[in-house]
Amino acid sequence: MSLKHSYTLIAPFYDAAIARATHAARARSLSALPKEAGKVLLAGVGTGLDLPHLPPQHHYVGLDFNQAMLRRALPRASHVDFAPVQGDAQCLPFADASFDCAVLHLILAVVPQPAHCFAEIERVLKPGGLVLVFDKFLRRGQPAILRRLINPLVSRVATRLDVVFEDLLSETSSLVLEHDQSALVGGWFRMIRLRKL
Numbered sequence: 001m002s003l004k005h006s007y008t009l010i011a012p013f014y015d016a017a018i019a020r021a022t023h024a025a026r027a028r029s030l031s032a033l034p035k036e037a038g039k040v041l042l043a044g045v046g047t048g049l050d051l052p053h054l055p056p057q058h059h060y061v062g063l064d065f066n067q068a069m070l071r072r073a074l075p076r077a078s079h080v081d082f083a084p085v086q087g088d089a090q091c092l093p094f095a096d097a098s099f100d101c102a103v104l105h106l107i108l109a110v111v112p113q114p115a116h117c118f119a120e121i122e123r124v125l126k127p128g129g130l131v132l133v134f135d136k137f138l139r140r141g142q143p144a145i146l147r148r149l150i151n152p153l154v155s156r157v158a159t160r161l162d163v164v165f166e167d168l169l170s171e172t173s174s175l176v177l178e179h180d181q182s183a184l185v186g187g188w189f190r191m192i193r194l195r196k197l
């Protein structure tokens with residue numbers, strides 16, 4: 001089963017499964033968005049669980065590869081300038097330096113090639129731009145035997161359990177870490193803020 005197909009099946013239940021657990025962490029992460037108006041990419045916007053937390057001054061582009069998820073996001077966007085786009089976060093349909101900010105909430109551990117997604121975010125972000133990440137990551141050298149054992153199965157239908165953020169960051173040339181904070185599940189989930197040089 002492809003991720004696109006599995007997320008079409010998951011879409012009606014997605015919010016019930018993760019909305020409450022991630023609500024506070026999403027709000028904290030998004031509170032770092034700039035006060036001045038800009039263009040913000042929500043990569044992997046899903047059903048729009050971030051949308052209620054967004055300040056109104058920005059223009060938002062919500063990208064997701066799944067039409068069923070995007071349809072569920074639209075009602076949550078009534079208070080902001082929001083454009084839904086169906087597309088692949090690993091091959092973004094946007095020009096270089098198109099965005100002032102990018103939000104990557106629960107997407108880097110979902111896409112099959114997170115390094116491609118991260119490189120694309122780096123490409124479409126303007127110099128000085130902000131990246132907000134909220135996701136689950138292993139740390140370098142962390143055994144996490146159970147997560148690694150079940151990853152081949154789980155990654156086919158929902159999410160990867162073996163992504164190491166530091167490995168992704170080491171492949172970029174212009175993204176600099178500004179903030180890294182544990183968020184949920186004993187530090188498995190992290191809130192990360194980066195800036196493009």
